[in-house]
Amino acid sequence: GRVRARLQEPSSRNNIRRLYSQRIETEESIPLYKVTKLSRRNGEISTKYLRTSEILHNSSIYARDLFSLQLTSKQERKTTRRIKTPRTAILPRGKQIILNFGVIRAVVGTDEVWLFDAHSAAVKEFAIELQNILKIVWGKHENSKASAVDIPFELIVLEAVLRDTTNIYQRRLYLYEPILSRALDSVSSDFFSEGMNRIAPLQESLQAFELRVKKSLECVSDLLNNDEDMLGLLVTEQYSAEKSGKTVEHSQHEQVELLLEEYGRRLNDVLYEIQFLLTRLQSTQEFVQLALSSFRNRMIRMELYIGITGLTLGIGTAVAGFFGMNLMSGIEDHPTAFYAVLGGTSLVSLVVAVGCIKFISTGSLQRDAEKNLGEIETLENALSDMNALDVTIKNALRTSTCTMSKEDFGKALRKYHALNKIKQPEIDLLFDSLDQDKNGTLLLGDFPAFSNELQKEQERAMLLES
16 A cells, blocks of 8 residues: 555656656667568568667677678668768678678578668568579479589579679669760750759769779679688588588689679679760860860950950050140141041051961961970870880890991881881980980990890800800
């Protein structure tokens, strides 16, 4: 009776209510992760929420591996709107494998796989696809009366994850191409159009996509360079060898290596396609910059012509102002003074205008540009066959005098050049660049790397003779 009376007191009821609410808040603050389990035995799919402690208790992964999985809890989905920076990991952990590849976060064992972030539509579709793959694989083995253990469960899941990720990346490329083409077409036709506003977001999105693919490719490449990790992916083999007291030989990771090489090649192809799209985007941006620069130059030129026009008119205005000051000059009554002043002012204004236009004309600029282009073309042709230049210098320095004149240099270069179309300006350019002493002769001291190699050849020859 006393206990009942105390519970009926207002303060006791408030304490109970507060404790109950604190317990609810504590339970709600514990992260819950939606996990889909797919069993190897029956191929059934079950989904439930797990706490962090339950995940660690029912698996062989470490607590720090949860950072590699980059899981999203039920509470985070309600409060967080930020997209996480993608991580990529394929890590063997004893009897299980940690997978964070593409949109799939999973822990793969010998007889079941846990798919995290099961709230995602992509993960749900992958679970159904994996279930169908397992049914096909086990069905083939049952029809052929072969043992299903011959195909490790973890490799089936790993290949499904790699295939799903590469297919997603390839489909995303197909989505980018029409969007990019439309934006680039609108920019090419009119660089003041709305397509200009789409270039920056497209470039940012493509660069983020490129980063994701690069991380996936680096993950696969790191595995290919690590034999121990590839052996660790053979969880079934490791478990069987441990039971029989044996060790897995290094040669048994061949099927893992072939699998990773195939999907590494496909990821590399996707990366090349992304870089091609980024190159198209960058080329369009450069074209827009050139077009805007040309437009600005036209406006500057128009302002310049307006300034020249103002200058020529200013000369006539100044002369008119001098004669309009109502001061006696002595030529007011001259019969032809007006026409002489008008003609002289017009002539001076015309000469000033022609001189200014000639000074800013593109003729001299065009001649300078053509000269620079000619020098660039000469240099490109001269450097088109570096092997011929290498052989020419070597043979020249092997002579008794270890010297070569410009005439001998030109003859040898024409002889060894692949196309045999090298011209005299190109020969002069190369010779003048190589002649560091500017004495008109190539010496052995001008090429220390070649002289060291020739010295080694002479030492080898002396050893052979001895």
